[in-house]
Amino acid sequence: MFSNWRFQRLPSAHPGIAFAARAAAVIAALVFTGVILAISGANPIVLAGEVIDSSFGSAFGMEDLALLFIPLILTGLAVTVAQQIGTWNIGAEGQFYLGAFSATAVGLFVPGPPALILVLMFFAGVIGGMLWILVPTLARAYANVNELITTLLLNFVAALLVYYVSTGPWRDRVGLANSATPRLSAEVPEFWGIVHWGLPVAVLVVIATAAVFTFSRWGYEVRLSGSNPSAAKYAGIPVRRHLITVMLLSGGIAGLAGMLEIAGTVHRLQGGISNNFGYLGIMVAVLARGSSIGVIFSAALMAFILNSGIILQTQGLTTSAVLAMTGLILFLTAIGDELSHYRITREKT
Amino acid sequence: MNEAAPHFTPPAGTPPIVQLKGIAKYFPGVIANQDVDLEVYPGEIHALLGENGAGKSTLMNILTGIYQADAGEIIIDGYKREFASPQQAIAAGIGMVHQHFKLVQAFTVAENIHLGWNETPRRASASKLERRTADLAKRFNLQVRPGARISDLSTGEQQRVEILRVLARQARVLILDEPTAVLTPAEARELFSALRNFVAEGNAVFFISHKLDEVLEISDRITILRGGRKIATEKASDCNPRMLAKLMVGRDIVLDDMRARPQGAAPVSREPVLNLKNVTAKGDDGSPALHDINLSVHAGEIVGIAGVAGNGQRELSQVLTGVRPVTSGQVIVDGKPMGGRNAAAYAAGGIGHIPEDRLHSGLAPALSITINAVMREYMKPPITSAGVYNPAAATTLSKEIAEAANVAIPDYGMPIRNLSGGNQQRLVARREMRIANKVLVAAYPSRGLDVGAINTMLRYIVELRDAGAGIVLISEELEELLNLSDRIAVLYEGRIMGKLDNQNIDIDEIGLLMGGRTQVPETREVA
Numbered sequence: 001m002f003s004n005w006r007f008q009r010l011p012s013a014h015p016g017i018a019f020a021a022r023a024a025a026v027i028a029a030l031v032f033t034g035v036i037l038a039i040s041g042a043n044p045i046v047l048a049g050e051v052i053d054s055s056f057g058s059a060f061g062m063e064d065l066a067l068l069f070i071p072l073i074l075t076g077l078a079v080t081v082a083q084q085i086g087t088w089n090i091g092a093e094g095q096f097y098l099g100a101f102s103a104t105a106v107g108l109f110v111p112g113p114p115a116l117i118l119v120l121m122f123f124a125g126v127i128g129g130m131l132w133i134l135v136p137t138l139a140r141a142y143a144n145v146n147e148l149i150t151t152l153l154l155n156f157v158a159a160l161l162v163y164y165v166s167t168g169p170w171r172d173r174v175g176l177a178n179s180a181t182p183r184l185s186a187e188v189p190e191f192w193g194i195v196h197w198g199l200p201v202a203v204l205v206v207i208a209t210a211a212v213f214t215f216s217r218w219g220y221e222v223r224l225s226g227s228n229p230s231a232a233k234y235a236g237i238p239v240r241r242h243l244i245t246v247m248l249l250s251g252g253i254a255g256l257a258g259m260l261e262i263a264g265t266v267h268r269l270q271g272g273i274s275n276n277f278g279y280l281g282i283m284v285a286v287l288a289r290g291s292s293i294g295v296i297f298s299a300a301l302m303a304f305i306l307n308s309g310i311i312l313q314t315q316g317l318t319t320s321a322v323l324a325m326t327g328l329i330l331f332l333t334a335i336g337d338e339l340s341h342y343r344i345t346r347e348k349t
Numbered sequence: 350m351n352e353a354a355p356h357f358t359p360p361a362g363t364p365p366i367v368q369l370k371g372i373a374k375y376f377p378g379v380i381a382n383q384d385v386d387l388e389v390y391p392g393e394i395h396a397l398l399g400e401n402g403a404g405k406s407t408l409m410n411i412l413t414g415i416y417q418a419d420a421g422e423i424i425i426d427g428y429k430r431e432f433a434s435p436q437q438a439i440a441a442g443i444g445m446v447h448q449h450f451k452l453v454q455a456f457t458v459a460e461n462i463h464l465g466w467n468e469t470p471r472r473a474s475a476s477k478l479e480r481r482t483a484d485l486a487k488r489f490n491l492q493v494r495p496g497a498r499i500s501d502l503s504t505g506e507q508q509r510v511e512i513l514r515v516l517a518r519q520a521r522v523l524i525l526d527e528p529t530a531v532l533t534p535a536e537a538r539e540l541f542s543a544l545r546n547f548v549a550e551g552n553a554v555f556f557i558s559h560k561l562d563e564v565l566e567i568s569d570r571i572t573i574l575r576g577g578r579k580i581a582t583e584k585a586s587d588c589n590p591r592m593l594a595k596l597m598v599g600r601d602i603v604l605d606d607m608r609a610r611p612q613g614a615a616p617v618s619r620e621p622v623l624n625l626k627n628v629t630a631k632g633d634d635g636s637p638a639l640h641d642i643n644l645s646v647h648a649g650e651i652v653g654i655a656g657v658a659g660n661g662q663r664e665l666s667q668v669l670t671g672v673r674p675v676t677s678g679q680v681i682v683d684g685k686p687m688g689g690r691n692a693a694a695y696a697a698g699g700i701g702h703i704p705e706d707r708l709h710s711g712l713a714p715a716l717s718i719t720i721n722a723v724m725r726e727y728m729k730p731p732i733t734s735a736g737v738y739n740p741a742a743a744t745t746l747s748k749e750i751a752e753a754a755n756v757a758i759p760d761y762g763m764p765i766r767n768l769s770g771g772n773q774q775r776l777v778a779r780r781e782m783r784i785a786n787k788v789l790v791a792a793y794p795s796r797g798l799d800v801g802a803i804n805t806m807l808r809y810i811v812e813l814r815d816a817g818a819g820i821v822l823i824s825e826e827l828e829e830l831l832n833l834s835d836r837i838a839v840l841y842e843g844r845i846m847g848k849l850d851n852q853n854i855d856i857d858e859i860g861l862l863m864g865g866r867t868q869v870p871e872t873r874e875v876a
Contacts, residue, residue, distance in 0.1 A: 228713035231713045235724050236691045
């Protein structure tokens with residue numbers, strides 16, 4: 001007896017199957033990486049044990065993880081927010097830099113009580129991010145210039161600007177660190193080891209954003225405009241105004257990430273302060289599939305991967321191995337998402 | 350008829366250059382062509398005349414190898430041929446200039462002429478290609494600028510490039526699909542003289558059009574298609590516009606009069622609910638699309654808009670619903686000028702809109718059924734109060750709309766693109782009917798639907814009319830317009846050619862107006 005296996009495409013994936021497909025994708029990526037590590041002579045089991053032990057086995061590990069988690073939540077959210085109106089903010093990296101830059105400027109040059117300075121730094125960070133996305137936003141809104149290119153290219157400008165001020169005019173002339181600014185006196189207070197209040201703030205921002213998109217008239221209009229602008233026009237929704245607002249919001253959130261990194265984690269501005277968080281935010285957003293709440297989970301996964309990378313480096317592996325693993329996870333997740341739309345049926349002939 | 354070029358007369362016994370025998374083509378649920386016999390002789394300009402969907406383009410696509418016929422034969426110069434692709438057709442000397450040009454915008458004229466042509470020299474500099482193009486242009490007497498980029502050319506010039514590209518490949522039969530639709534009158538005259546020169550050398554032209562005057566002017570013989578079948582082939586010299594119009598719209602119309610009102614239906618109001626006064630509007634490309642439109646719609650009546658698609662229907666429906674701004678003139682709703690207000694204000698004022706391309710402008714296909722269903726009422730309680738959007742209330746409304754539309758929906762959170770076209774259209778119609786307490790503008794409401802869904806659609810419209818709304822029904826189906834409308838206005842090139850009362854209406858007259866003729870007996874004109 002012969003039987004025919006057939007693929008049947010379903011209009012929408014069952015949530016359980018979709019989740020299982022994603023879990024399978026992550027596990028498959030880890031197994032792949034393990035096999036490659038084994039081939040190159042390492043013992044993947046020992047390494048995995050090391051990673052898990054270093055990440056979750058001690059308070060220090062967990063704290064490191066949390067510090068990576070904070071900026072990833074916010075940059076991931078920035079990209080997700082821009083997606084709601086149908087745009088790709090590839091410039092979260094640059095907006096992160098500008099948020100850090102503006103917050104540092106306030107911290108270094110504005111005198112006043114630390115609490116007040118901290119509040120001013122918060123606003124400076126958000127506004128810095130918004131300013132950095134302003135030109136791409138207006139170009140997109142009024143001249144239909146693709147924001148993918150403009151936001152991306154501004155990243156390099158921002159990185160060079162920060163490198164210049166932190167090694168030039170703003171560099172620490174007293175201390176030993178010649179490639180960074182002096183330590184800022186205003187700091188986001190810590191609540192658990194070295195983990196600062198930026199974490200609950202980031203989570204709150206995610207929840208507030210998700211609530212606004214799901215439970216406000218404005219959110220409805222934005223979702224409609226992002227999904228089909230001509231339908232939104234037909235319904236009389238001011239698409240351009242919403243586009244500008246949402247893109248600025250996206251830039252502001254990325255700027256906030258930069259501010260928290262400066263005021264909570266690093267305490268001084270230096271070249272490479274973004275640590276690629278802006279680009280990793282794109283991956284976080286892709287994994288979250290347009291869901292603001294989903295950003296929290298995908299940012300946690302990304303933080304773990306990043307942290308594993310750091311640990312593996314101490315074990316003699318290069319960063320490339322970790323980058324390859326991240327790429328694999330993304331790639332396999334995409335395949336898993338697509339496959340979860342299919343059902344395999346068997347026909348007897 | 351041909352003053353410029355001498356007429357070519359083939360020697361006696363010459364076979365037709367193209368002969369079609371019993372051509373049939375079926376698409377799922379549609380007969381596109383059936384039993385079409387046609388012959389064209391060297392030296393002839395042969396017009397194909399018919400309404401939208403009469404099967405003109407399908408027939409020519411079969412001749413050029415884009416489609417393969419399900420039955421019948423293609424005979425070229427007396428030999429039976431089969432074309433599996435347009436390349437094979439052009440090798441046999443048959444080339445087509447499509448309504449939408451197939452040119453590479455960023456390339457020069459010379460590059461476009463030489464693209465995908467086996468006679469293009471393997472190694473050729475730009476200047477050599479341009480020289481070759483200039484020679485070709487001279488040979489075929491078509492003026493083009495070989496070095497210019499396509500994107501810098503006017504539509505008339507682009508069309509000349511298309512024609513030159515086909516002629517350069519030694520085409521002997523040139524097919525033109527609505528060639529004058531994009532041309533100015535002066536450009537059209539140039540085209541006509543080029544066509545006359547072309548056939549004077551023993552070639553032939555198929556000329557697809559719905560414009561009666563130009564068909565009579567340019568062609569030697571005219572074939573009229575209707576519903577995929579050939580109705581007649583006549584010598585142009587034996588034809589007049591009235592007779593062509595009658596043949597074109599023909600009448601095996603099934604009149605199923607839906608104009609009668611049941612008891613208790615709302616009467617036609619004395620004052621119009623919607624009034625267009627001298628309205629002019631631009632199309633998407635900035636060129637004028639509507640000229641000096643005057644149209645009034647009363648409560649409780651259906652005003653039909655007839656005309657061949659692309660004559661300003663889309664722009665008219667958008668002006669009526671506030672989606673497209675007017676450049677001059679006034680839109681008056683219930684006595685109040687709407688000047689400058691947007692689509693949301695029109696909707697709030699009681700104007701519903703079933704758009705012609707529901708998937709592109711009436712719905713967001715990737716979003717949920719609920720989000721799509723509440724598109725007209727999301728800003729009002731119970732869905733939004735004090736800026737807070739209540740998803741549960743939205744789903745409740747969406748269920749209500751789906752029930753009224755009689756659409757069974759397993760999951761209101763699934764993307765609306767998963768529904769069939771008929772179900773989508775029913776949901777859109779019900780959504781719009783809920784807000785259309787003054788006017789409903791329905792653009793091609795039955796397009797793409799099967800017979801059952803069409804009936805439902807038309808029943809909805811009648812139901813709304815009886816409830817006291819004014820309806821603007823834009824359609825390319827004359828049956829539909831005749832069965833429903835109290836009055837019919839005919840659009841042609843952005844103008845209203847005439848308004849007719851639908852009382853013992855003369856169908857030929859509509860055909861004449863659709864074809865751009867204005868000589869209508871004064872007695873029938875309704876102000």
